[in-house]
Structure formats: structure tokens, C-alpha cells
Amino acid sequence: MKLDHTARGVFPIAPTPFLPDGAVDTKSIDTMCDFYFSAGATGLTILGIMGEAPKLDADEALAISRQVIGRCEIPVIVGVSAPGFAAMRNLARAVMDAGAAGVMIAPPPSLRTDDQIVTYYHNAIEAIGGEIPFVIQDYPLTLSVIMTPAVIRRIVMDLPSCVMLKHEDWPGLEKISALRAFQREGSLRPLSILTGNGGLFLDFEMERGADGAMTGYCFPDMLADVVRLSNDGKRDEAHDLFDAHLPLIRYEQQQGVGLATRKYVLQKRGAIAHDAQRAPAGKLTETARAEIDFLLRRLAKHDPRAHF
């Protein structure tokens, strides 16, 4: 079941569950997979930036991938970004052998010119092999690499194994429109576009032509609902639900605090047993936890899933 350009819906960016002592919480990996499946996820993305991937060693990354792939009945995308191509190739091939649907590759922060970015993806695909479906991760806020729509088009048209864009530019609404316009004019082949940024613009991203969301917001079920309502043309219902969650989406969007918030709520929801991060860990203060609890109580008035 390999990933292709028809992928749609919600591919949550899964966190990596840890025990309080920093070991991987293998038991929670299973409950987390089940949680995402029940929430309506159509796929799952692991070992992304929010998955604390750089904190794992090579063996751990592979073991986690195997467990998730084994547990999930939906396609699994594995983040294989690495400082060098040897490590990237090793992980990419191993997870594909284990049954992954595809891999995701982020550009290293040192890239600047258009040609450097395109060349990087050429080199990466030469390293991992052209038969592995891959996702471009376009996340300038964290990676400081800026890809124009034309650069994304060059990568997609040059490299047939590119099937998806994880769209996380900011601002990015016009970028979706530009890419879809390329397709209408025939200069870009079909491409799945799933959006990130914690879902902060999902309401309008769907209207601009996104196929769904690939982000880690702690209510993936809401993401799935908004995608569905939007696809069904129920615009106001989509926005009503989205707006009810926006105060929490916004809170979770804070860098550093964001992952702690996410794990805190996922623990409350029973998806994982602990909200621990591996060191160095972002931590919630008492005040922050109280703020999140307050937001959940307010949210519960509109969405009973926030009621604990």
C-alpha cells in the first residue's frame, strides 16, 4: 500500500510516546495508533519534528516505525530527514521494507538558492532510490528554507516519486492557490497537498484546494470533521467547529510549549500514558496547565470530546 497523489483526509503527525524516565513507551505506541484510527485518521505520519525524531537513535527510530506500521491499518509516512544521506537512505529503505507507505524529507536549514533546494531533493532521491514515494516538507518558519511554488513544481516534475506536499509555509493560502493554478494550466502534475501549522488555517486551506491536514493538533477527530464538512460544502458548520477549537489550536501553536500542550491533552484523552518528552524537554508550568484546562472547559461547551 504505497502512498500516491490521491492521498486525502487527515494524516496526524504523531508524537513519540516516552516513559517518564525517557525510554520509549512501546505500550502507548499501540494505544496511540488505535486512538488516531478511531479519530478518523486516513493515514499517520511519524518521526517528524514534533515526533522528537532527532532525539532517537537509529535503532529506536526503526523499532518505533516497525511497531506503528504493524499496528496501523492505515498508510504510515515516516520522516527520514537527516543531516546526511547515508542515514536517510538506511532509515528510508528499512521502513519501506517494514511496510511504510512513503517517507517525508525536509530540506536542511542551510539551503538558500532555488537551485540548492532542487539539487538537494535530487541528491536525496538518488540516495534513497526513486521507487520510494516521498513527501516534501515545506516548513520555512522552523527550517528557514523558502520554497517558491515554482521550486516545488520543479521538484515534483523532476522527481516522479514525489507524491505529496506537506504544506506548512506561513502565510501559505496563496501558495495552495498557486500550485492548484499550475495544475489547472497543465504545468504541474497531480499532487496531494496536506497542510500543517497545527491546523491554524485549515478552514481556509480546505477552501483553497488542500486535500486535508497533516498536523499534530490534539483533536485529530476535529481535523477529520472539518475536512469532511468542508468537502461536503458545509462551510458554516466547518467554520463553527473550527472556531470553537481555535483558542486551543492557537495555544498549541506556541513553539516549544506546543508539543508539551499536545502531549498533555493526548494523555488526558487516553491516547498516551504519559506526557513525558525525552530530554531536553519543553515543560508546562502549573499556570500553563491551568490555562489549557480552562481552554478545554470552554471548548467542552461546544465539543463534548473536550469534556473529561
Next chain:
Amino acid sequence: MKLDHTARGVFPIAPTPFLPDGAVDTKSIDTMCDFYFSAGATGLTILGIMGEAPKLDADEALAISRQVIGRCEIPVIVGVSAPGFAAMRNLARAVMDAGAAGVMIAPPPSLRTDDQIVTYYHNAIEAIGGEIPFVIQDYPLTLSVIMTPAVIRRIVMDLPSCVMLKHEDWPGLEKISALRAFQREGSLRPLSILTGNGGLFLDFEMERGADGAMTGYCFPDMLADVVRLSNDGKRDEAHDLFDAHLPLIRYEQQQGVGLATRKYVLQKRGAIAHDAQRAPAGKLTETARAEIDFLLRRLAKHDPRAHF
């Protein structure tokens, strides 16, 4: 009427009104000043990043400052950030002579170490003179300069003319708490903290100890209401009003598109005659304008001020 550490409420970051041909729209400067005063502003900040200050030449910057100061009955803070101290000093002294309440200084993006940042403010104040009240602009997202709470404390304690922090770190809630904790323990003298980031976290920033907002959201009257409700302890009312505006706050928060959004709404509200920016200008597409109109219609159900 010089600025001091007791400043509170809302100091909107004012845009600079332009005519469609790029000339300064002096007529709109007056209507804009009146608009902000009617909206409940307790002060006004001009020539900030969102005020397109770098697009103005020295004479224009001074002329605008004089007109705003002459029109406003509230304290006016003027942004005097510049690549060099000669230009900074000239503008700072001229606007103080014209009746400004104080000036705001952002660190140049090249600063890295703690000592470089503190030294920069020492040099800046040596250049403009120690008698001019000044505001530290702490805006890492755009300026890429990261000031720890301890660095801010060093600047405040070293330089008596520092009276205010424009707090715009992200995430920044814990920073407000840290600074207020410094004050409780006696290591930091009184300091006004007004928050930015388009108001995206104003609800909780007030609860953490902010004195108000210094940001350019197109409904300054809402910012004033949230500050007042929060000060009055009406927590749920504050959040209800804030949440109703959050979809638009979020939309306006997009870099580049943000200022265009802001001017578009301010024009609709009659504050300025044109939503023009001086070149190079961020522009709204038809789709973007329709999205903003849609957000305003939804907002109008909760806040009649959004009804046009």
C-alpha cells in the same frame, strides 16, 4: 507628558496611511488618530515595522510624527529604530521636541550574544540621550534577536530611561511571568509591559501580568475591551469577546498579508481612506478579500462593530 512605567491600556501600532500613488495621505492621518482615540486607545505608537517606517525618508518620518502628535490627545510613542545611531538620534530628538511621549527601539537582526544586545541599548541611549523615555521592542520572530528575561532586566536596570517593554516574543507567556517574578523578588524595577503579536495571546497575557496591548489589530476597541474586562476580573466575558475575534486576529497574523488585511479593514471602518501600501506592497487577492469579508460577517454576529 512623557512616557513612564505606569503606562497601561492599549497603544495601537498605527499604520502609515498612503494615497494610491504612494504619497503620504495626510488627511487620513487625522481621521486615523481620531479613530484610535474613539476606540479607547490610551496611547499611540507610530513608525513601527507595521507602520512601513523603513519606506519613509527622514523628512517624511518627522512630518508624520509631528502631525500625529499634534492631532492626538494621548501619548505618542515613535519608533526610531535605524541602521545607525546618527539617524536614530536625529529622529528621536526631533520627535521629542515635537512633543512625543517616548521612543521605541528594536535591536538590529545581527545581534547574537547577551552582551551584544545589552551593549547595543547602551550605545543607542548614549546616542539619543538618557532623558528620552524608551521602549524595548522584543520581537524575535521578525528580528531574530532573542532576549532572555535576564537580558531585559540588565537593560532596564542599567538604563533608567527604559520605561516599557513591547513584549512580542513567541511563545511569550512565561516571559511575562518571569519578569513579574523578578519584580516581586526585587531584582527588577517597575516596568510597563504591553504586548504585541497582533493580540493573538492577549487573553492570557493580561492574566500573566501585562499592562495592556501595543499592537495593530484592526479592532483596537476590542483590545481595549479585553484589557478592561480582564482588569475587572470578568474572565469569561473577556475570553468570549476575544474568541469571537480570534479567527480574524489569526488571519491578520499572517506575515506580509497581515498589514494588507489590517488596512483593508481599517478602510472599511473609516479610519483611513485607502488601504494602499507604499511599494513594495503586500496585496490581497480577490480570494483573500472574500475570506476577510466572510470572517467579518461571522464576527458581526457576536460584535456589531464588525457590521458594515
Next chain:
Amino acid sequence: MKLDHTARGVFPIAPTPFLPDGAVDTKSIDTMCDFYFSAGATGLTILGIMGEAPKLDADEALAISRQVIGRCEIPVIVGVSAPGFAAMRNLARAVMDAGAAGVMIAPPPSLRTDDQIVTYYHNAIEAIGGEIPFVIQDYPLTLSVIMTPAVIRRIVMDLPSCVMLKHEDWPGLEKISALRAFQREGSLRPLSILTGNGGLFLDFEMERGADGAMTGYCFPDMLADVVRLSNDGKRDEAHDLFDAHLPLIRYEQQQGVGLATRKYVLQKRGAIAHDAQRAPAGKLTETARAEIDFLLRRLAKHDPRAHF
């Protein structure tokens, strides 16, 4: 006498002479101009980064430009880089009215994509007017903007008033070769290429096709000699002279310390009366001054111009 693509030889980057109290040292401006002329300069570039341009206010920048232009019998290029186009246009037009040969424009550090860079130059030339000859300053080490040869070609081919590249990429030898290859294949029109980086690679830059040097090394007479020897095909003589200066060129290349070194030697050589910089100033320690003196003594064995 407007600058065009036939410009050759040495256009020293002139420092701005200051008095010890920080005022502009107008008397030294004249002696400095005479010094550069006697040293064999074929042109002069003022108000560059090494000219402490950002420390000057608009009136000072114009006054210095007028004095230099009035004193020099060779073409003068004025750096007009500015955070905004209003200031850039004002200075560019005023110095051209005063008799400047052309202006130099550096891209702002925030530019990333190829299109952003090209668009910036389009906007800049729209602002200053297409009749003013301009120089592209390509200096990634300090500006963090990376222009590929193809991007430079786009700027040159789009904008007829572009007549020169101040080449300061690092490494940059292949860039000169690439641009000259573009010209041989007919895709790039004639362009003067003068090189920077303190002269650190001038020996090979000439061999790769540079037309000369535009840099501030404290022995412009040596730069002129190397350019001449290289043009005359006296390869070993060119390298012998260059190598004798390399220890000092290398010393002067240190960022921050570099300008202090340069002014210290220029003062010794009688070009300027004081080695003062306007605050904030890089300063030489006693040890650094002794190191420079030691280098000069060693250099004097090969080049009597270093004998004081």
C-alpha cells in the same frame, strides 16, 4: 562621466574619515582622495559597508559624497543601500546630481529566493530611476544573500542600467568563470566585474577574468600593481608582489578588526589624519597594533611603500 561596463582597474572602497570626537573629518577627505588618486585608483567607491555608511545621517552622507566627487578626478560610485526605497532614491538622485558616476546597491539580508532577489533589484531601480548606472553588490558573507550566476544574469539582462558587479562571494573564483562563460555563449551582455574580499583572492580573480578590484585594502597601490602586472601577463611578478602583502591582507580581512587595521595603516601612510571610527567602533588593542607594525616591517623588506 557616467559609469559603464568598460570600467577597469582599482576602485578603492574608501573609509569615511572621522575626528576623534566622531565628527566627519572633512580635511582628511581631501587628503584621502588625493592619496587614492596617487595610488593609481581608476575610480573610487564611497559609503560602502566599510565606509561606516549606516552611521551617517542623510545630510552627512550627501555632504561627504559632494566633497569626494568635487575633489576626485576619477569616477565616484556611491553606496546607496538603505532599508527602504525612499531613502535610497533620495541619496541616489542627489549624488548623481552632484556628479557621481553611479551607485552601488546591496540586497537586504532578509532576501532568500531567486525571485525575491531579482524583484528587489527591479523595485530598487524603479525607485531610483533607470538612467542611473548601478553596481550589484554580491557579498554573502556579510549580507547572507546568495546570488547564483543565473540570478546575476537575470538582473543584468532585465535592467539595462546595471553596468558592474562588485564580486565578493566566497568562494568566488568559479563564479567569475561562470559569468564570463555566460558572456562567451552570448547569454550575458558585457559587464564590469571588480572584486572585493579585501583583495584576498585578487591574484587568481584577475586570471579568471575580473576587470580589477573594488576593495579597501590599505595598499591600493599594490592592488593597482597586481592588476597591471596581471593584465600585462607578468604572472609570477604579480604573484610575488601579492604574496608579499598577503599576511597583511589576511590580517585586515578579520571582520570588525579589519576596518580598524585599515584606518590604522592609512593614517600611518598619511591618507587620513586619524584612525578614529564613529561609535560603535572596533578598536585595536596594543597587541594588535604591535602585530600590524610587525607585519609592516616584514612587508617593507619586499615593498618599500610599507617602510615608514
Next chain:
Amino acid sequence: MKLDHTARGVFPIAPTPFLPDGAVDTKSIDTMCDFYFSAGATGLTILGIMGEAPKLDADEALAISRQVIGRCEIPVIVGVSAPGFAAMRNLARAVMDAGAAGVMIAPPPSLRTDDQIVTYYHNAIEAIGGEIPFVIQDYPLTLSVIMTPAVIRRIVMDLPSCVMLKHEDWPGLEKISALRAFQREGSLRPLSILTGNGGLFLDFEMERGADGAMTGYCFPDMLADVVRLSNDGKRDEAHDLFDAHLPLIRYEQQQGVGLATRKYVLQKRGAIAHDAQRAPAGKLTETARAEIDFLLRRLAKHDPRAHF
């Protein structure tokens, strides 16, 4: 034989030898080790940035380390910089078990504030264990992390296992003086300082108080000579030899081209069998190779070791 603060002399930064097909050239690892030993190296540093470390996978990195440690009779320092602490710990512990003398740790480019840098080293040492001697790599030009002398002092004084600074700031002469002054005043404990930057300032670095060099210039024997001559007080002899090499040192200093130059000369000198880099590889053009050959011919007049 663990590394301590008394380390002196030359610890070359060794490249990683590859076969033309990109496989590790294990045979050349032995010849290279012997070459460095014969050249007068007092230690060896492997898996640094110039060692193409990020291009190796975990198993390769360990295998290379073991081979080098087994072959060398001098202390070996292994670069263990990694995006996360799990990978860093694994490699650090494995190479220490294999007999390494210590490890080198560079800060990740995202660090900004003084506290972030110090905390990073605390976390790294907590991860690898406090019994492993480590070297701070201070290389702002490539890493964009700026450590003041005071920050280095905090790291050294907080963490007893810190025994050495790889000094590669630029400019950096005053930094050596500042650290040695800290020691004289008693605020900093003994620390070995070896300098990098391709040796470009080794002449004066020794005079400022460096203990030697840790850099990859293709004539480590010259580095060893300059260190010895400088230690013996033979100042002019040290500079004479250094100056003869400076044109080539300077050429090798070009980023990207530098490693290709280095491997090209090391191959000529018989240290390694191939000048291949693993993809993505910087390559020398014909012109560049001719330039290096020209520099070697000129150098051979002063230093017979450059005669091939």
C-alpha cells in the same frame, strides 16, 4: 590515555578517505594515520565537519573510529556532534570504549542566547556522561553560534570534563588573549586551546597563547614546525615558513572548495589514494587544479615538501 588540558602541538582534522564509488577507503585510513604521525602530529581529530561526518551512517562512523584508534599511537579525538543526544551518546560511549582520548561537540546552529549555549553543553554532558573528556568546538562562521569568552568560561567551570577548546572564531586573536587573561586572574581553570580556521592565523595565535593547532591544512608538518618554532621563540623563522604557505592556506580556506583542495594535495602527498568525496561532493575544476599546482610549484621554492 585520556585527553586532558595539557594537550599541545598539532591535532590534524583528518578527512575521511573514500573510494571513487563513495565507499569508505579503509586502506587509505591506515596510510593517512601513518602520514599524520610522520608529519609530527601529537594527536588526531576525526569525524569533524571536514571529515564529512554527517555523510556517514552510525555503523560507518564507529568502524572508522575504531580503525583510526587502532592504527594511531597518538590520542584520537572523535567528533560526536549530532542533532540529538541519543546518537551523540551512542557514538561517544562506543568510541571511548574503543580507546578514543576524548570527543568534540559543536553547538547546533539554532542556539542563540548565552543560556541556551551553556544549557546545551550541560545536556550533552548529562547524555554522554561526565567521565568523557570533551572539546568545545567554537566555529561561528559555519555554525552561526557565537560564544563569548565568558560563555566558554561558564562551560569550562561548570563541566569538569571539558579539557579543550577548538578555537575557530573569526576574528579570534583577542578571544585567545581574553581566555588566557581569565586564567591569569584565576577565574578560569587550565584549558588546552588548539586553533582552527585552516591555520590562517596560526602565526599570531601561537603568540597569543594557543597550545597548537587543530585544523586540516594539507601540510600538517608545516603546522607542527610553526608550533615548534613559535614555542622556541624563533619568531621570524616561524613567520617565514608560515608566509610561504599562506597563499595555499588561503586557497584551501575557501568553503566548499577547501576540502577538495585538501584531499587533492593529500593524495599528491601519498596520504590517501583518492581525492574522492562522498556525494554531495565539492569538485575542483580543471582551472582550480591548475591553480593549486601553480601554488605548489611556487611553494616548493621555499619548502621542499611541496615538491612532487
